[in-house]
Amino acid sequence: MSAADTKAVGPPVPVPPDPQPTGKSSSDDAPRVQKRKRKKGELLPYFLILPAIVAIAAVYLYPLGKTVVMSFQDMGRRELWSGEPAPWVGFEQFTNILGDSEFWWVTFRTIVFMAICVTLTMGIGLLVALLMRRLSTWVRLVLTVALIAAWSMPLMVAASIFRFMADSDYGLINTLIAKVVGEDWLGHNWYLNPIQGFGIITLLVVWGAIPFVVVTLYAALTQVPQELEEAAALDGASAYGIYKFVTWPVIKPVFTMVATLSVIWDFNVFGQIWLLRGNKPEPEYETLGLYSYSKAFESTSFSQGTAIALITVVLLSGVAVFYLRQLMKTGEVE
Template identity: 70%
Template sequence: MKAAEPPVPGLRQPGERPAPGPADGVSVPGVATPSSTGSTPSPAGAGIRGKRNAGALLPYLLIAPAFVAIAAVFVWPLIKTVIMSFQDVGRRELWTGDPAPWVGFEQFTNILGDGEFWDVVWRTLLFMVACVVATMGIGLFLAQAMQRMTNWVRLALTGALVAAWSLPLLVATSIFRWFADSDYGVVNMVLTKYLGLDFRGHNWWLDPKQGFLMIGAVVVWGAIPFVAITLYAALTQVPKELEEAAALDGAGAAGVFRYVTWPVIKPVFQMVATLSVIWDFNVFGQVFLMRGNKPEPEYNLLGLYSYEKAFESNSFSQGAAISLITVLLLSGVAVYYLRQLLKIGEVE
């Protein structure tokens, strides 16, 4: 028989259990264990964590300029408006920078106790409601009509809507002022020549109701493109098979719209209507430009009323207080709009 070879030092023999080491939590002389040296990370691990921290901060660094711009354009003017509404700022304080005296709620008390202010508020509300109803009605009609058009006609109409939407306000008001001109206006010519009505030399601005009809036409004309295109996009999301199934079950056009189409487009419709409320409540340029930069008191809306108090009556604090009241009146609408956005985000 062959004699067994002596064991070689350092090599584990068959059937022999490995000796305990640092991996088993046993302290071996001369060998450092994690428990004895602590949990000091390696340079490679520290570099990886540093890159992760930098990557987490990168989105905030990218949007920081936008936050700074928003704060400079919106937040700081709002803070200044709030401060001015509790002061009595005149031309001397505005030009020299001298500190204005604090009057507390005196500006708000004077405004809320003025009957003219409430007349302007009710006029603004009525004008806003009329414009929003007309805008949403015509916009929804155009959106539904676009579904039944051929591709080329729909493309042409979309281009016309976008062109009308992008038209500068100064140009649009100049066109509508020409339409309503008493001597050469298109409206008077059409009513006289084609409808047999006597509107030759008719002045639309003598009666504020007729004047606001022309101003409302400018507002609605400028808002319809956004509403129509947005609602058309919402209508394209309505399943056609559901509409066909409802029609086969005997539902008419009104029934299909009520029970199939409307539930799908309702969130978008509410969002666009809320935006229209905010925009039409703050109408300023259309009235200001249509009346030749000098609106009569009968044409004052809240934005114009604030401007008149601040820059024509030199009561800057009253103008700031009226602006702040307008913001408070619209805050509920803004909260509702944000809730609609959150609901749409949850559905998606």
């Protein structure tokens, strides 16, 4: 090729260099996508439970807020019917309540009554649940059906049955005792003595609460590994040792949560006492719930009644926090 041809062709065109790798590939985006999906999966349960939370808030938040507001007012019958704003009194309602010896007696009575009911409920419920493990299948099925039937019985029906059983003239309890110890028990009124009266009320509360405890604890007992119990028995452990070191650690979280729920329920017992005492309990039978109702509707001091209810909520808040902590611990273990 001549020089003229080379000149005509011109200088060589520079070729652009190949693109250098940036160090990122499509595989690097995979963890990011997985992280995004994981975040969506973590938020899904909260979105699913959101409607229930909204419904509960709509039902409970307004009454709770109204209770707090009324406890700082002096709401009487005139303000209730006329719609006039009640005067603000600050902490006067709380000062009067906390300075009243009757309130502290009612609180003490409520705590003792709750402790006895919870102890009997959890003790009998645990024994029955342990017994169910040793029963045959059909006997266990019959017992479960009977427990569910007792649990589903309306409170008014159950209270009517216990009122008949403790009736002074025709009650089954007096009749059976009279056949054993003599005729002196015929005509005995159990409610003249508050201790005896609370004994009948306790029987009704425990009878209604045992089915839930038994079914729940038996479900927990089914999760105890049988091979561990058999191994402990082969090693020479006693029945109590097997229960203490093998069975109890497995059912303890469930037992604690059920006991906590029982504390909350028995602390707020209202209907059982109300129905057994003919819709007008004597002052000796008042617990905090009945005491609050009495102050609000019989004494027409609505603000004082709401203040007592608010104090009850505060007393139970510690129990509720403990229950939530147990739920969280159980979730972490699972």
